[in-house]
Amino acid sequence: MELLSGVRTSESARVLLLWVLGLLFRPMVLAEQEGENLSGLSTNPDKGIFAVRENGTTCLMVEFAVRLTVPFDVLALNGIDLITEQAYLPLPRGAEIEGKCASTESEIHISWKNNAYTLHIYFSKEFRDKGVEVWKVSKVQFFYDTAETTHFINAYNPGKHTASTHRLSALVTPAGQSYVCAAQQTLTLISTDHQKGVTLSMYDIQIQPFDITSDFIFSEPYKCITDQRERLEEALPLVLGFILGLIIVITLTVYHFHLKLTAQQPQLPRDRSMYKNM
Known part of the structure; x- marks a missing residue:
């Protein structure tokens, strides 16, 4: 009996342990997130398409x-003075993607060149005037790493640096919609490398983080x-042309009716002597 009781106790303990572990790991399974690179779907060789998925469903996507x-x-x-050069880094289509999704905050991490370069973009939701909910890049x-010699050639005192925005509120978009912009958008990031300004230029954009x-x-x-x-500037000449054409048509119509009315009026003789012969 004691042996049987011990077996039952051991079995109960094992079941309890599995139940506790299930509770602990369940949130991790539910929150499983992965990044995907879909850039091969783009016909533009300069444009990348990146997504973050949660439990097999897209929760954040940037293009x-x-x-x-x-x-x-x-x-x-002269071996004494320092000269400032510029490195131009395009975002490659073959970058690696990571990210996180939540109800009011999300982020995407894009890295390339064996993590020599990593771009983090953070998004947040907020309520503005009259209770309007929007999302933005926060x-x-x-x-x-300036020790990476593909872009940083002969860098002085090479090393790792971080460039960040400050108090950013960009690409503000109504909740439930994606931000679309073909025109170039520019952000300035301040670097830990002597406060130098790093410029981030984006164009042909479509982003939705929630x-x-x-x-x-x-x-x-x-x-x-x-x-x-x-778009308004493109449409303006067409609108003006339409209005001008309408004015011309109205003017010709009024003139035509004026001629018809004038032709129907009887011509009265101006000389009084003509009245006697009538």
């Missing part, structure tokens, strides 16, 4: 062409102000 301009120091020919960080209802499909687009203005 854009990116170029970073990074200043760095090189030693002058922070951007770029981690780079509320994606269909897998790998962006929601309704929200066009940036620049694109809206350019």
Whole structure:
């Protein structure tokens, strides 16, 4: 009996342990997230398509062409002075992707060249005036290593640096929509390398970090102000031409009716002597 009781106790303990472990690991399974590189679907060789998925469903997706301009120091020919050069880093289509998704905050990490370069973009949701919910880019960080000689040639005192934005509120978009902008958008990041300014340029953009209802499909687009203005400028000549044509048609119509009315009026003789012969 004691042996049987011990077996039952051991079995109960094992079941309890499995139950506890199940509770501990269940949130981890539910929150399993992975990054995917879909750049091969783009016909633009400069544009990347990157997604973060949670439990097999897309929760964040970005599609854009990116170029970073990074200043760095090189030693002058006299061996004393320092000269500032510029490194131009396009975002490659073969980058590695990681990310995190949540209800009000999400982020994507894009790295390349064996993690010599990593771009972090952070998104957040917030309520604004009249209870309107929007999402925005709240922070951007770029981690780079000037010891990587593909872009940083003869860098003086090479090493790792971090460039970050400060108090950023960019690409503000109504919740449930994707941000779309063909025009170039530029952000300035301040580097730990003597406070140098790193420029992040993006164009041909479509981004949605929250509320994606269909897998790998962006929601309704929200066009940036620049694109809206350019579209208005393109449509303005057509509108003006239509208005001018309408004015011409109205003028000709009025003139035509004026001629008809004038032709129907009887011509009265001006000489009084003509009345006697009538």
